Amino acid sequence: MEIFSGILSGFQIILQPVNFLYCFIGVFIGTLIGVLPGIGPVGTMSILLPVTFGISPVTGVIMLAGIYYGAMYGGSTTSILVNIPGEAASVVTCLDGYQMAKQGRAGPALGISAMGSFIGGTFSLIGLMFLVYTLSEFALRFGPPEYFALMCLGITTVAYLARGSLLKATIMAVLGLILGCVGTDIISGKLRFDFGISGLADGIGLVPLAMGLFGISEVLTNIEKPLKRMIYETKIRNILPNGDDWKKSTGPIVRGSLIGFLLGILPGGGSILSSFVSYSVEKKISKHPETFGHGAIEGVAGPETANNAATGGAFVPLLALGIPSNVIMAILLGALLIHGVTPGPLMIREHPGIFWGVIASMYIGNAMLLLLNLPFIGLWVRLLKVPYGVLFPLILLFTLIGSYSNSNSVFDIFLMIFFGVVGYVLRKYGYEEAPLLLAFILGPMLEQAFRQSMVMSNGKLSIFFTRPISAIGLTLSIALFASTGLNVFRKTRNKVT
Amino acid sequence: MKQKRKRMWILGLTVGIGVLIYLNSAIAADYPTKPIEYICPFGAGGPTSLANRIMAEKLSQLLGQPVVVINKPGAGGAIAAAFIARAKPDGYTIGDVTSAGNGVTLALRPDVTYKNSDFELLGQYGTHFLAMAVKEDAPWKTVRDLAEYAKKNPGVLKYGSSGVGSATQLCMELFKLTAGKLAIDHIPFKSGPEITAALLGGHIHTGTFTWGTVKAVYDAKKIRVLALSIPVEELPGIPTFAQAGYPEVNLTAYYGTAAPKGLPREILNKLRDACAKTFQDPKTREAFRNIGLTPDYKTPEEFSKFMEDRIMVYKRIGSEANITLD
Numbered sequence: 001m002e003i004f005s006g007i008l009s010g011f012q013i014i015l016q017p018v019n020f021l022y023c024f025i026g027v028f029i030g031t032l033i034g035v036l037p038g039i040g041p042v043g044t045m046s047i048l049l050p051v052t053f054g055i056s057p058v059t060g061v062i063m064l065a066g067i068y069y070g071a072m073y074g075g076s077t078t079s080i081l082v083n084i085p086g087e088a089a090s091v092v093t094c095l096d097g098y099q100m101a102k103q104g105r106a107g108p109a110l111g112i113s114a115m116g117s118f119i120g121g122t123f124s125l126i127g128l129m130f131l132v133y134t135l136s137e138f139a140l141r142f143g144p145p146e147y148f149a150l151m152c153l154g155i156t157t158v159a160y161l162a163r164g165s166l167l168k169a170t171i172m173a174v175l176g177l178i179l180g181c182v183g184t185d186i187i188s189g190k191l192r193f194d195f196g197i198s199g200l201a202d203g204i205g206l207v208p209l210a211m212g213l214f215g216i217s218e219v220l221t222n223i224e225k226p227l228k229r230m231i232y233e234t235k236i237r238n239i240l241p242n243g244d245d246w247k248k249s250t251g252p253i254v255r256g257s258l259i260g261f262l263l264g265i266l267p268g269g270g271s272i273l274s275s276f277v278s279y280s281v282e283k284k285i286s287k288h289p290e291t292f293g294h295g296a297i298e299g300v301a302g303p304e305t306a307n308n309a310a311t312g313g314a315f316v317p318l319l320a321l322g323i324p325s326n327v328i329m330a331i332l333l334g335a336l337l338i339h340g341v342t343p344g345p346l347m348i349r350e351h352p353g354i355f356w357g358v359i360a361s362m363y364i365g366n367a368m369l370l371l372l373n374l375p376f377i378g379l380w381v382r383l384l385k386v387p388y389g390v391l392f393p394l395i396l397l398f399t400l401i402g403s404y405s406n407s408n409s410v411f412d413i414f415l416m417i418f419f420g421v422v423g424y425v426l427r428k429y430g431y432e433e434a435p436l437l438l439a440f441i442l443g444p445m446l447e448q449a450f451r452q453s454m455v456m457s458n459g460k461l462s463i464f465f466t467r468p469i470s471a472i473g474l475t476l477s478i479a480l481f482a483s484t485g486l487n488v489f490r491k492t493r494n495k496v497t
Numbered sequence: 498m499k500q501k502r503k504r505m506w507i508l509g510l511t512v513g514i515g516v517l518i519y520l521n522s523a524i525a526a527d528y529p530t531k532p533i534e535y536i537c538p539f540g541a542g543g544p545t546s547l548a549n550r551i552m553a554e555k556l557s558q559l560l561g562q563p564v565v566v567i568n569k570p571g572a573g574g575a576i577a578a579a580f581i582a583r584a585k586p587d588g589y590t591i592g593d594v595t596s597a598g599n600g601v602t603l604a605l606r607p608d609v610t611y612k613n614s615d616f617e618l619l620g621q622y623g624t625h626f627l628a629m630a631v632k633e634d635a636p637w638k639t640v641r642d643l644a645e646y647a648k649k650n651p652g653v654l655k656y657g658s659s660g661v662g663s664a665t666q667l668c669m670e671l672f673k674l675t676a677g678k679l680a681i682d683h684i685p686f687k688s689g690p691e692i693t694a695a696l697l698g699g700h701i702h703t704g705t706f707t708w709g710t711v712k713a714v715y716d717a718k719k720i721r722v723l724a725l726s727i728p729v730e731e732l733p734g735i736p737t738f739a740q741a742g743y744p745e746v747n748l749t750a751y752y753g754t755a756a757p758k759g760l761p762r763e764i765l766n767k768l769r770d771a772c773a774k775t776f777q778d779p780k781t782r783e784a785f786r787n788i789g790l791t792p793d794y795k796t797p798e799e800f801s802k803f804m805e806d807r808i809m810v811y812k813r814i815g816s817e818a819n820i821t822l823d
Contacts, residue, residue, distance in 0.1 A: 139694075189662055321693075330543060452686075
């Protein structure tokens with residue numbers, strides 16, 4: 001009952017005109033920066049942070065939160081239309097979203113990701129509302145050994161990302177692991193593979209790597225085949241998903257919501273990991289795994305739902321414990337602290353208005369986003385008719401701005417261009433970027449978790465199997481790994497005989 | 498004739514130089530005529546970025562031009578410090594000097610491209626004190642309990658820090674050295690919030706935390722604070738390390754503002770004046786307190802002396818606890 005009276009009071013707060021307006025401003029800005037490749041919510045939120053100093057804390061946080069989940073909505077747009085992820089969490093969407101667009105189904109792809117985002121976002125809010133304290137206790141049980149198991153599980157999903165050759169995907173994953181080693185070693189503080197370049201001291205940035213591999217190399221590939229893009233040759237069919245699309249997408253959306261919300265709670269990986277995991281799960285249980293990578297709508301619906309469900313999950317440790325699980329949450333924490341409001345176990349008692357106001361605002365904001373995004377779909381699809389000669393300099397410009405604004409480092413621009421060229425060459429030879437990126441993201445976390453666990457246990461490997469969560473996780477990864485290996489073995493044997 | 502021409506030359510030159518000096522001072526007097534960039538050495542979203550954005554509001558008001566915070570994170574603050582040191586000394590690039598980039602890095606990293614004499618200090622604005630904490634249900638009630646336990650059970654206790662070379666590590670290492678070479682193993686994490694989560698989850702036993710990362714869980718009585726690195730007005734009930742018998746353990750993380758060396762006098766004075774006013778402004782100090790930063794103004798001279806003294810301390814901890822960054 002307390003929850004219902006709480007959320008009702010929250011709706012009273014969000015329905016005040018000023019809060020409603022700021023919520024709209026937030027989700028609108030969020031959608032825009034989500035669409036622009038490279039320009040992410042972190043930079044935008046920190047620039048707008050001083051704006052919130054002068055307004056009430058609840059209004060400020062409503063706006064900033066809107067930017068965050070708005071960006072997750074918008075992130076899929078460029079993935080689908082031009083194969084360039086707007087946000088790191090939308091990398092997976094490129095795999096099938098872009099293929100759908102090529103087949104003239106950009107509309108349904110955008111439609112299903114908007115609907116999936118809405119459902120995932122709303123689901124995670126309900127979870128947040130009812131289970132915030134229970135789940136925060138669960139999140140705390142994840143120490144280094146548990147993270148290690150989780151990362152192992154994540155790495156095994158590389159096999160499902162492969163569109164073509166599994167061997168090539170594995171090679172790319174190993175390359176990703178190697179690239180992830182660059183930078184300061186977290187345990188000893190020593191620099192690795194930095195070649196004396198101070199820009200590499202903290203490792204290769206995710207944004208320049210992803211934008212280079214996907215964005216720049218996509219542009220390069222397209223210059224090669226002038227004015228002959230398949231997208232406007234194929235007739236654009238329906239704008240919104242049809243009945244069959246819905247039938248296929250319901251399962252992925254439900255599972256994506258759960259996966260996203262649960263992984264979102266855990267500090268660190270959150271939304272990026274959830275989108276990769278959701279994709280792998282869908283491919284694994286699908287009756288037609290061969291359609292994945294060739295425009296399967298399940299491969300868009302699942303991950304896009306998951307990355308939005310993760311946004312709700314990410315609020316759990318912040319609201320329940322005052323611990324921000326990522327940089328974005330840290331900015332929100334700052335916006336509250338400035339006003340003397342400390343998020344944490346006592347917040348719901350000391351500042352119920354803010355707690356419930358923010359939660360209620362996210363319901364409203366998600367609905368706003370859906371209304372904002374659906375009419376846009378027609379516009380976006382028409383954008384594809386813009387000649388590529390006009391479109392690609394713009395894409396290039398935005399990726400450049402995006403990668404610079406992320407860390408204000410010129411070095412990152414060169415890094416992005418470098419990886420753009422590398423990505424172009426890799427594409428020519430049929431090596432895919434997604435496994436590289438996944439391994440690049442997970443590798444450092446895997447290593448860190450492993451070595452932290454080793455300090456914890458004084459060097460005993462048994463720590464991974466004496467703790468229940470990590471034992472389950474590791475067993476599962478071994479099983480997955482074995483089943484993939486077996487499949488490959490069978491295939492090769494069939495070929496031979 | 499020749500003589501006269503020579504004299505004309507000298508006169509001309511003098512007038513020319515005079516005009517130049519005048520113009521230059523006129524430029525300095527007009528300063529600032531465009532937005533000022535404030536370089537923050539850590540990423541957006543962190544406590545330092547937040548503090549910088551709070552200060553920038555007041556500084557903009559005082560200087561009459563926007564002060565724009567630019568995050569240049571990386572290499573423990575060294576990238577931003579090098580950037581400030583090399584910037585054009587025209588007063589349009591200023592930024593943070595901190596215990597990380599201008600203290601620990603200088604003490605422990607062998608190949609740093611800048612030194613503290615490359616900076617013109619404008620003053621210190623704040624301090625993060627450190628709080629040694631354990632979980633609320635842990636058996637240790639005092640620092641001494643913990644030290645005794647560690648002595649009897651070497652290698653059992655683990656502590657977390659927010660990274661190699663961070664204040665959270667160095668403070669704990671200093672404590673270990675002071676208390677008699679305690680065997681408490683170090684588990685580095687990547688940020689303050691991560692160690693707080695690890696402590697609450699029971700994955701580490703203790704650590705020295707900056708207040709902003711543990712205030713919420715302390716207020717909710719989920720952790721017990723055993724000692725503070727310096728006396729703190731708002732927490733009168735908690736002893737300092739000094740009171741607990743470890744007077745050397747007084748590390749903090751400190752934050753100040755600097756410009757590159759070689760600034761015209763007038764501009765320097767204007768900036769120092771604006772910083773002094775900002776750092777002592779009650780509203781700014783209140784906002785600092787809210788985000789867990791203790792407002793702590795030091796004049797450029799005091800700050801400079803303090804920084805040199807700290808570098809010596811870091812060097813000692815580094816060599817005795819065998820910590821290097823290279």
